[in-house]
Amino acid sequence: MAKLDTGPPRGTRDLFPDAVAKREAVISRLADSYARFGFRRIETPALEDISRLSWGEGGDNEKLIYRVMRRGLDPVLADGTNVSGLADLGLRYDLTVPLTRFYANNQGRLPSPFRAMQIGPVWRAERPQKGRYRQFTQCDIDTIGEPSVIAEAELLEGTLAALAAIGVAPVRVRLNDRRLLAAIATEAGVPAEATGTFLVVLDKLDKIGWEGVKAELAGRGFGAQVGERCEGTVGLLSAGGDPSSILERAADLLPGLERDVIDGLATTTESLGRLRQDAVKAAENGTTQESFSWAVDPTIVRGMGYYTGQIFEVEHPEVNGSVAGGGRYDGLVGRSLGKEVPACGISIGFDRVVDLAVVPPPDLGVALLYARDAVPAPDVLAAARRLRSGSRAVALVPRRGQMRVQLDALKEDGYSSFVLMENGSPGEERPLR
């Protein structure tokens, strides 16, 4: 027999028991933490109709869809067959498309507001690169049907609690509002219909700096003063000071900005402030609480075009980019439903936080080392059963090779004790090492 290639498909990976155990522990803690805020898990299929995935709101992700071929096609295609017609389904590239479809389909049977939690795999045919996979896990919470910023404040508090539950701290929240960005654009002389393009360029600020942003704006046909004025406004807004002083200055500098936007950001930051006060009090009482900080940052854009209100990112000092992000997208659910529905969500970058997470390693329990040829199988199983009573794990391991070497390997694997069974009756349980 020839050995075949046995690797997983390019850009995907197999997960070993220790990795799955850590991921399951993290999922369990995140889900339990979110459940305490009333978020409830839903599940949708991995496959969606290709027309839904290609609805135009998925940004660059729509170029990365895994397309699934129709069943029952003729083996040989007719001349001039168009590739696009051969696929009727695709693998989802995020959990937002399925959520909006789910809500639109079931609105009458769901509470309002509806707090959804989704934890599951998504697929993107990206060029494989270190640490990025073509199948990865997203962990989203969304509140649908809540127009006020109590939704934003709660999503952020829930996410801070979830991250704290897996030991991911300290984190920093950066807050912005798409309407504040739009007002900055208007103030800088960007025509309303070019705001989207302007934001695509501004979104690169972290990577290319102001000089790069200004050059690209000019290259895209914006007047030279647009980049300058934008930099100036952002500089005035951001210059030192706490969130409330930034908001005061925004109200002064951007007369076209609705008062609602300022008030909303003020409410969210006040909620975060109260949360931290409570955390400090809890810490004084000896309860462990993870620390966090926050700032209003008028340069946060977030890629997707569908955001309509507040947007946020959560950062951790050891991670490039954010560990979580989201915002309000009031128009999106309505696209499927034919009426406006307020909605707001935040997504944890699961694979990033798993690496940071601190959870206890699994205890594999007792290794029952038995002499394979000397002890009948029913006796081995009965001995294991007696050791197993309660919730303790007991694994049967055939005795082989040097005792010390085998015990070291079992300890390394994660067993905490062993029992030797060389004949009809097992020996005493002994700790490993």
Next chain:
Amino acid sequence: MAKLDTGPPRGTRDLFPDAVAKREAVISRLADSYARFGFRRIETPALEDISRLSWGEGGDNEKLIYRVMRRGLDPVLADGTNVSGLADLGLRYDLTVPLTRFYANNQGRLPSPFRAMQIGPVWRAERPQKGRYRQFTQCDIDTIGEPSVIAEAELLEGTLAALAAIGVAPVRVRLNDRRLLAAIATEAGVPAEATGTFLVVLDKLDKIGWEGVKAELAGRGFGAQVGERCEGTVGLLSAGGDPSSILERAADLLPGLERDVIDGLATTTESLGRLRQDAVKAAENGTTQESFSWAVDPTIVRGMGYYTGQIFEVEHPEVNGSVAGGGRYDGLVGRSLGKEVPACGISIGFDRVVDLAVVPPPDLGVALLYARDAVPAPDVLAAARRLRSGSRAVALVPRRGQMRVQLDALKEDGYSSFVLMENGSPGEERPLR
């Protein structure tokens, strides 16, 4: 805005919070139970190379593969393009193909025996029908590297424990061995190379009875005496009696049968007998134990061609067909590895057992009913935080409509108590109903 079709793709389904909660509770109990036997979860990608999925061991499932199109194809295909070359990946239709690939790829880094647990979705493009879905969940345990029937006995004990942990009882185990079936075929006059075809027909016995089996055997060119003699042997083997008397008769009636086969079945049934004795004792001591029974049944075939030794099915009185099934497949892992590796596995039909499972419904905890326009968001969030301390869930619900109607709905949703907050300070917590 027009309302779009918002259903999931044909043959798939969306899962609501109560359904997901039950499924997660069942998965958690099954996984915890299997972990006590030393089975450890692994995960592989949903996608596999199409050539691996089409390896010839997948039986009819290979006709049901969802094929994923290569990326970067020309928009218009050349004349005479063959459909089969357009797909390079496919969605897995079971968890056995990925497991054998995983083991072959990582053998050197895995313990021996390796006890694998897999719980995850698989996809088959079957014609949609009631209660069957194109995406469904499988829950498999497999022991790789254990040549003796201690593997079979442990897989069955583990599965009985797992089913008991979710309240699926009483169940009945039916046991057979592919080599016993082969000996029956030989005794009935089936040529060795036709054994596969013979088993395909015998597998229909449950549905079409002996008359149907005999007619189909004749129709497929087997001599008239083949069906008669097979029925006769099975009749003699099965006539009354406990497992050990069936095995004694098998040794007498089928002189070509290796002694190992009889001994192996005897060991498995003895282990099940000892397990039941212990369960009865535990029941006398007041510990709840689920009941089960077992039988050697020489007509069990199981569809897949790759089984080489013992095969088993687990049945529940309320389910047509089996709730779990599996067997030994010593040749399969070797196909990827280039050498023989003993292996044995059992799969729980997850969607079937979820319906039967008895798990407590989730308690949604406290509904904090707040007056939306009268209480500032930071105050509502702070009140929820105080109620939430500990592990209790607290959900914010805007107060609306008639009080009694809203409280009844909350009770119905699964909340156990509520707190009313009409101004700065919340009222007392009160039970619902």
